[in-house]
Amino acid sequence: MPRAGLTVERVTIAGAELADEAGFDQVTMSQVxxxxxxxxxxxxxxxxxxxELRGRIALxxxxxxxxxxxxxxxxRAGRDALVAYANAWRGYAHEHxxxxxxTQTPVPIDPDLAADAPGPRRAIELTYGMLRGYGLxxxxxxDAVRLLRSTFHGFVALEAANGFGHSRSTQESWGRSLEALHVLLEQWPTSDRGDHP
Amino acid sequence: MPRAGLTVERVTIAGAELADEAGFDQVTMSQVxxxxxxxxxxxxxxxxxxxELRGRIALxxxxxxxxxxxxxxxxRAGRDALVAYANAWRGYAHEHxxxxxxTQTPVPIDPDLAADAPGPRRAIELTYGMLRGYGLxxxxxxDAVRLLRSTFHGFVALEAANGFGHSRSTQESWGRSLEALHVLLEQWPTSDRGDHP
DNA sequence: ATTGCTTTCCTAGAGCTCCTAGGTTGAGGC
DNA sequence: GCCTCAACCTAGGAGCTCTAGGAAAGCAAT
Known part of the structure; x- marks a missing residue:
């Protein structure tokens, strides 16, 4: 009887594939x-x-x-960077x-495991870097980082949950929203004083 | 043996209470x-x-x-309405x-069931109504409705999933984000022509 | 090549879950 | 009292998680 050659990585990847094909709630020990x-x-x-398996998939x-x-x-920088960032985020959510x-299920992840995974921390750093050009x-x-991440995540989450009606293409709304966010970042209302010069 | 007096509503409410106390994934037939x-x-x-039970809880x-x-x-209107709307949204998410x-799990909900529930549709209408004052x-x-809903949902979802670091109070970021969104709505970049007068 | 060790993968089984099929019993109308 | 309907039950199949302990593949050293 030949061995399957399992490793933690292969099991995790199989679970991730299953999640994409059948839904994350179908990721069970038996199915994997x-x-x-x-x-x-x-x-x-x-x-x-x-x-732990689900946590590893999330990481x-x-x-x-x-x-x-x-x-x-x-x-990239400025608007280019913003659009590229946002599209990469949404693209990943669509494809996987x-x-x-x-990543969004409130799974309590083993802290030791999370320490090895640079993903979440680096994602935050990337967002900060992208905003460097806006002079905040x-x-x-x-606050701006949190707003952006909230919007990106919320948009794809609502898309996935059919939270938008069918009246207008979500693609167009996405593009317009990015444009609006770009404008917002350029005119961010600073907190230390009012906006009256 | 006395009867428990079950109805669809009581079962749904019991499930909803269980969801808040133990987590939505703990809502099982056995537990309820x-x-x-x-x-x-x-x-x-x-x-x-x-x-179906989970779908009813979502509705x-x-x-x-x-x-x-x-x-x-x-x-309320304008900024007042925006802040009240957003705080009500977040407050509900925090309390329940x-x-x-x-509501955000991609549960395929029975269309007949959904037709009776005015919630989702009316929520969209409310958002449109709130934006009336901004002259869009x-x-x-x-697009603005979708952006707002995305941001509200994304913020509370990331909050729930511990998606924010601990460096700054989420409450403050929330308040500043609302202010930023208000500014954004007032200066929304219209789509039919450029913003050069 | 044989021995021995480690890891991989197995069988067996307990306990929980969802859900169906069919039986019993309460409550209200006649 | 009796009938009917609904509410609630027991019994049981099938799937899932996870543990305990056994067999065998691969590797290393003799």
Whole structure:
């Protein structure tokens, strides 16, 4: 009986593929084992339990998304960088809906595991870097980062949950929203004083 | 043996309470039945299956959230309305995390069921009404509605998933973001022509 | 080549879950 | 009292998670 050659990584990837194809809630020990041609009990040599597997998928997705954004933003600035960043984010969510959903489920992730994954932290840094050209200073910078991330995440989440009607193309709304955010960043209302000169 | 007096509504409410207390993924037939002092099989007289129960919880939450927003916005306009709307949204999500999560999970909801629930549709109308004062015309109005809803949803979703670091109070970022959105709506870049007069 | 160690993968099984099928019993109308 | 309907039950199949312990593949050293 030949061995399947499982590793933590292969199990995680199989789970991630399953998440994209069948939905994140279909990521179960049994299903992942079936996909790998293995009995479900065998997975427990590589992964502590289902919760840890799902957490690993979430971290994998966060890393992948971050890398994708980093590549898209590289060498760009201002509006170009904003649009590239946002499109990379949305593109990843569209192509990997299951993995993306994994990142937003409130799974308590093992801190030791999370420490190894540079994804989430680096994603924040990337956002700060992208905003450098807009001339914002703290604490406005942090607020702007949070606003942007909220909008990107909220948009793709509502898209995925069919939260938008069918009257107008979401693609167009997306483009217009990015334009609006660009304008907003250029005219950000600073917090330390009113906007009357 | 006295009857528990179950109805679809009571089952749904029990599920919603359970969602808030233990998390939406803990909403199972067994758990809800246990909470109602009943065997799980008994629930199937009132609810087709677990999926329908979760869908009903999602619709209940959407209705409750919409009512809360409607009350908050009533009689207000402009910035006041925007802030009231946003705070009502976030307040509901904070007080009912399980129900709120129910609304964003991609549960395929029975169309017949959804038709009875005025929540989602009315929520959109409310958003349009709130924006009336900003003088936007279609299709910018729709784009602005989508941007706002995305931001509100994304912010509370990231808050719930611990997506923000601990460096700055989320409450402050929230307030500043609302201010920024208000400015954005006042200076929305119209789509039919450039912004050069 | 044989031995021994480690890791991989297995079988077996307990306990929980969803859901169906069919039976019993309460409550209200006649 | 009796009938009917609905509410609630027991029984049971099938799938899932996870543990305990066993078999065997691969590797290293003798």
């Amino acid at each position: 084992a079936r996909r790998l041609g293995v009995k479900d009990a065998s997975l427990y040599s590589h992964v502590r339990n289902l919760q 994998l997705a966060a890393d992948e998304k971050t890398i994708r954004i980093a590549e898209a933003v590289a060498g 809906p299951g993995r993306y959903l994994a 200073a703290e604490p406005d910078l942090t | 039945a246990r909470r109602l002092g009943v065997k799980d099989a008994s629930l199937y007289s009132h609810v087709r299956n677990l999926q 209940l939450a959407a209705d409750e959230k919409t009512i809360r927003i409607a009350e908050a916005v009533a009689g 995390p399980g129900r709120y999560l129910a 015309a279609e299709p910018d109005l729709t």
